Amino acid sequence: MSTKEWPLWEVFIRSKQGLSHKHVGSLHAPDAEMAVNNARDLYTRRSEGVSIWVVESSQVFANDPADSDPLFEPSQSKIYRHPTFYEVPDGIEHM
Amino acid sequence: MKEINLTALEHAFQSKIDNDIKIEPKDWMPDAYRKTLIRQISQHAHSEIIGMLPEGNWITRAPNLRRKAVLLAKVQDEAGHGQYLYSAMETLGETRDKSMADLISGKAKYSSIFNYPTLSWADIGAVGWLVDGAAIMNQVALCRTSYGPYARAMVRICKEESFHQRQGFEIMCTLMKGSKEQREMAQDAVNRFWWPALMMFGPSDADSTHSQQSLDWKVKRHTNDELRQSFINATVPQAELIGLTIPDKDLKWNEAKGGYDFGQIDWEEFKQVISGNGPCNAERIAARTKADKEGEWVREAAMAYAEKKNSKKAS
């Protein structure tokens, strides 16, 4: 096992036309083309998809979960961004 | 100061677990939790990969084209299950190469059941029905495990497993409707696979070293004995329906507990098989080592080709 390990890829599948791609898992492949081929064999054996995206895992950047409280807290206090914040007189429909 | 931080982190971690909030890869987790998961998920992945060998053994000898296509699809699924699980394991920081090296060196374990030989076609029926049946019992419970990537892999695997057990049971049904020799072949397979299938759930709760901590972390959601009992309760009526006899003279319905009482499991046999002395341990590892060796030049060539293409693009 002296060989270098093949890079890791994240796989996204569009399950049907009209829906967005969704992360389904990851796999190893030497390049993007083989990553797509492997993803077909690994994640669509039962027609789970009509389109595949692959992204090299090292290219995914994420926030640090340890900082997620300060990162997402500001939106929690802004309840006026939701329609339920507003009072609508009785008798008003379709608004 | 540092110690206070650690206690706080551990508290926050356990309260997430207690509230059924999944743990995700980048979240803080105790080292022991990470290690437990790496051990359990890699063992599980190895079991899927090694599990292909006893069944792969019969692909070329399946009795007809339908059975052959089905067995091929099933074995391919098991390869997929291994891949999903290795990926889940990698999110914890363990590399696939390291894990594969541990399998080959014998450091890592896999399910003891795959160290038994598949001697007749009926064994393929018994494996699908009993071995996949036992695996499903275990895996359905693991869909609610606390580590997100593991739970998601399990959901996917469980969706694919249901046909595995059915195709095995169908083989048994067909044999039981056949000639006297075929019925005997089916019974012989059950005689050999019944007890090893029960051992798949692992040691009895009283002797299980990792059980309580794993339950507290919700890595495991049921004890070994609970799962074993559910498996027996579900499987015995299936055997009866098609005229197979479970090879356990102590097996008896117990109305009070709403389940079957059953005989003593030979834990010495389990210990022997787990520690490398089963009928096929050496053969399984030899097959895995050979596949790894023979595939090495392909992996190397594919990587070299990819690197060459990349450097051309860059220049």
Ligand SMILES: [Fe+2]
């Ligand atoms: Fe499987």
Ligand SMILES: [Fe+2]
């Ligand atoms: Fe299976």
